[in-house]
Amino acid sequence: MRRQSCGFTLVELIITIAVMAILAGIAAPSFVQSFDNRRLSGAAEAVKNAMHVARSQAFQQSTAICLTINEESESQWIAVEAGDCDSGACAQGDDNCLMQVRSSDFPKVTTKAGFGVAVFDPVRGTVQSFLDANTALGTVQLTSARGSRLDVELNLMGRARICVPDGGQGAGAPGYGAC
Secondary structure, X not given: OOOOOOOOOHHHHHHXXXXXXXXXXXXXXXXXXXXXXXXXXXXXXXXXXXXXXXXHHHHHHOOOEEEEEOXXXXXXXXXXXXXXXXXXXHHHOOOOEEEEEOHHHOOOEEEEEOOOEEEEOOOOOOEEEEOOOOOOEEEEEEEEOOOOEEEEEEEOOOOEEEEEOOOOOOOOOOOOOEO
């Protein structure tokens, strides 16, 4: 009498492992792109949030609030400070530092800003001026390691929005309209 064996043969096991390896190889690039897009979206949301905080704090504290963008800093992209725009309150750990966005929170995402400092009016919450740029729209460009890009635009009314630049490779970050 022949005994029934339970289990898999070596050939079946090797074929199953080969199919799983092929599927993993196909799926891995999309996972990497997904993580990259999430990191880029998170950075854009943090920049937009800093702009909202600066505007609301100008109202709340009845004082001019400075939003400083330092694209060359390794540790700090954005500082929201009350009072003097050149005080460096966030760098010194001062109480006038209201918020910081650190580049270390978003590795492999780079920034390029069309302005360095925006000053928010304490009465209207509008942008009084972009101190170092003669522009009506302040733009912060965020680029991921894989080349995807999102822009965060700040208009003179103090409103911020995230968008995908026209003709750019930002389509991988869903949910954002064109600039």
